[in-house]
Amino acid sequence: METLFFLIVAAIAVISSLLVITNKNPINSALSLIMTFFCLATLYVMLEAPFMAAIQVIVYAGAIMVLIVFVIMLLNIRSESGGRTAHARFMGVATGLLLLVLTGCLLAKSSLSTARGNIDSAMIAKVGHTELIGKSLFTDFLLPFELTSILLLAAIVGAVVLSKKKI
Amino acid sequence: MVSLHSYLILSAILFAIGTVGVLTRRNAIVIFMSVELMLNAVNLTFIAFSKYLGNLDGQIFVFFVMTVAAAEAAVGLALMIAFFKNRESIDTEDMNLMKW
Numbered sequence: 001m002e003t004l005f006f007l008i009v010a011a012i013a014v015i016s017s018l019l020v021i022t023n024k025n026p027i028n029s030a031l032s033l034i035m036t037f038f039c040l041a042t043l044y045v046m047l048e049a050p051f052m053a054a055i056q057v058i059v060y061a062g063a064i065m066v067l068i069v070f071v072i073m074l075l076n077i078r079s080e081s082g083g084r085t086a087h088a089r090f091m092g093v094a095t096g097l098l099l100l101v102l103t104g105c106l107l108a109k110s111s112l113s114t115a116r117g118n119i120d121s122a123m124i125a126k127v128g129h130t131e132l133i134g135k136s137l138f139t140d141f142l143l144p145f146e147l148t149s150i151l152l153l154a155a156i157v158g159a160v161v162l163s164k165k166k167i
Numbered sequence: 168m169v170s171l172h173s174y175l176i177l178s179a180i181l182f183a184i185g186t187v188g189v190l191t192r193r194n195a196i197v198i199f200m201s202v203e204l205m206l207n208a209v210n211l212t213f214i215a216f217s218k219y220l221g222n223l224d225g226q227i228f229v230f231f232v233m234t235v236a237a238a239e240a241a242v243g244l245a246l247m248i249a250f251f252k253n254r255e256s257i258d259t260e261d262m263n264l265m266k267w
Contacts (some may be wrong), residue, residue: 006169010177017181017204021188026196033200036181040207043177046169047218052226056210059233064203064240071244072196075251084191092190096183101177112171117222136223137230148234155238162245 006046013039026072030065037061048121051130174215181208195257196248199240206236 017037019032037060045052084092124132137145181204188201210229217225247257254261 003169006173013177014180014184017184019170020200020204021184021192021197025193029197029200033204036204037207043174043211044214047214049214049218049226051213052210052229055230055233059237060203060207064237067240067244068200071247075248075257077194077196077257084193089191092187095190096187096208098257099186100179100183103183104176107172107175107179112219114220119207119221119223119233131230132223133226133230136227141223141227144231147230151234151238155241159245162242162249 002046006043009039009046015045026077027069030069030072033068034061034065035157037065048124049129051133170193171215171219176212178208178215181205181211193259195250195259195262198259199243199247202237203240206232 013036016032016035020036021030023029023032037056041053041056041061044050044056119132185201185205185208188204189198192198192201208221210232213225213232217223250262251257
């Protein structure tokens with residue numbers, strides 16, 4: 001049952017991500033990308049990471065995609081007049097396929113067995129996923145967390161400077 | 168129980184699709200969306216490994232990737248608007264200011 005559900009969600013994710021790169025109209029690409037994000041959020045729930053699924057929907061499908069759709073509509077971008085040349089297109093697809101084959105070979109040869117940590121389903125159910133993430137974030141990863149605030153401040157300043165009249 | 172390999176293969180497929188999108192499209196916003204797709208493929212890998220190795224560090228990393236993606240979206244889209252004001256286009260073929 002779980003495998004069937006995974007296959008359905010994975011198929012929807014792959015099809016919608018293919019639509020992202022094949023659609024001529026950027027708005028349709030953005031909507032397909034939102035669909036992909038929702039499929040990934042579903043997979044995160046299956047992987048017992050409900051907090052990650054929530055911020056996937058809130059941050060990605062909410063904030064970032066709203067920004068992208070807003071810019072597409074603000075600039076009133078029409079469909080592309082013509083794609084890249086056939087040569088560039090062929091090279092792009094070839095690179096993608098090569099990447100896929102490479103990863104496939106790597107996965108087929110690897111054995112993914114190593115020392116396990118102490119987080120299991122029972123612990124996540126008992127303590128709660130958000131609490132575990134929060135504890136880890138505010139103890140082991142406190143410095144990166146604080147640095148993130150500087151990064152976001154820099155992004156805000158950058159966005160404001162870039163939207164000045166004369167640039 | 169879905170195996171770790173299934174998640175990794177799905178993630179590889181999504182990453183490859185994102186790469187093809189970056190290399191074959193001309194619209195800067197679609198290229199940007201393909202980059203987001205690649206970031207999400209990597210996030211899926213992190214969370215799958217995090218579950219199967221019983222360690223939350225991967226999910227913390229996903230948290231930081233999302234933060235960087237949000238900052239990137241804000242600055243990148245501001246750049247695109249600034250470029251559009253000057254050139255009336257966001258086609259990557261028109262981005263040739265530094266070409267000689």
